[in-house]
Amino acid sequence: MPAALSSSSLEPELSAWQTVYSLNCGKHHILSLDADEYANYIALLSNGEVWTNGWQLALNQQFQFPIIREIDADQFLIVESRREQHDNGHIFDTAGRKLLTFNAGDAVEDVVVQAGQIVVSYFDEGIGSGKPSSDGLAVFDCAGQQLFGMNSSGQPVFILDCYALTRLGKDSVLAYTYTGFPLLELRLTDYHLQQQPTPADFRGSHALTTTRGNVIFYGSYEETCFFWWNRNDKVRRFGDLPATSLHGIGEGKFLTYDANSFTIIDALALMREASM
Template sequence: MQKTALVTYAHLPREHHHRHVLTSTIDVFGAAHWLLADRAPQPGGDVQPFDAMVVSVHPGGNVELTELSAVRARWPHLDRLPDGGFVVAASRARRDEDGDQVQIFDALGRETLTFSVGDAIEHLLVDESGHIWVGHFDENPIGIRRWSATGRPVWMSDGAGIPGLFDCYALNVSGTTAWACPYTDFPLVEIRPDRTDRPVRVWVNLVRGSRAVAVHGERVAFYGGYGEERDRLAQGELTDTSVEPTAVGLLTLPDGPALGRRLVVGRGSRIYVQAEPFTRWGVFDLSD
């Protein structure tokens, strides 16, 4: 089976390796961000607010540091807003913390707003207009939603005609468009909420269990799967109604070994992958 190696994209600067990586992401403009704390979160009990640091590595290598005060998410999601601020969200929403699940920080690291988007966040990605896309997993099967940065829902998948939307396995946000591949039917879904004529398109897809998707023109790539297919890279072409398979291989780290635990982010034609110890992002670009 053909192997494709990730290309090294961004490194967490070595002087920050002593801190614990809470999470990491790639924003819609291509910058890499790490949310760091002095220690790992402790399981169980209440989360005491703590200070954290975001280390941002921009395309070209420029490094930026932002101190965030009073972060409250034990298992957080992170992304950057176009105005330079950050959104930090707890993946699980506790009933006694309703309205406090999502924290918005300004460019100086000061909390400016909190709100809730619903329990069981699988993916959280900000688009270039500053809207926040959230995909949920099956413990709260409410699908995919797009929120304003002030906590107002602006698009919901309810009634959008997406078949089998029970768990948002894969979500890709590029520009103001989202692509998804949800459980249980795993269709490829394009969402353009600003279009009035056809905001949602759906293609039948036979690739099951993918954790990330990339799209470039009429070409598509799916990464991940069940069991021994966790490192699978399946590629296909779009017809009017379906994804027609063209190739199946494996996606590996830049230096070759199979991937272990990992974070994945889909952005347009790119799939970014980060394996333990979560200090280096690699990229597969479908457009290359």
């Protein structure tokens, strides 16, 4: 059974538009972390321990470049970004038992769990390495079977590099992709795809989140600000936040983390502050 964590393991520091949560990792550091907008988190530490708000456990496996995601209350996923010689998708239960391993592809950029499915995006080094990486964006079930691949689906779009990925609603994902930088909306119930051109204002953005039908992008090739876009004719720049590895988590919020803490950035609150 996983061990209980004391409440002192999560210590929020508040500001007008961001909240920092410190983890008491001691001499260890965070390898990968995911959280929702309410700060429910799951983290993989350098000593192989997995921490959440309520428990921690030790895995009998070490990882180099992992991405950790919660599947549900009973299971979580760790994907190694580089596949090398072995399958790199691992599903564990909350007792630390490995349930299965599958080929999640090489050159993994991001992973989103949505509507009971695992959505994996890839950067350009994976495109020439065969499926599933060559699909640019692939969808798996929780048994590790590939259900959909964008580049092999016959859709009129080709992904060379997926710059950003986030959940949309209850059953869809948004992806911002190269080349051309369209915004792709993929519905996971039937893999229906909508493709929408995007303004050049935030060309090269590496993170996006959603809010009330609008989209907020972070950064571009030239800038380190945020861009609110109504998915029609309006773009608004705001804030300036030199940052790395932001990840959109919905409700207008982004997540980032360092060696021993994670931060939730409320981009809407920052936009309101910039208007004052």
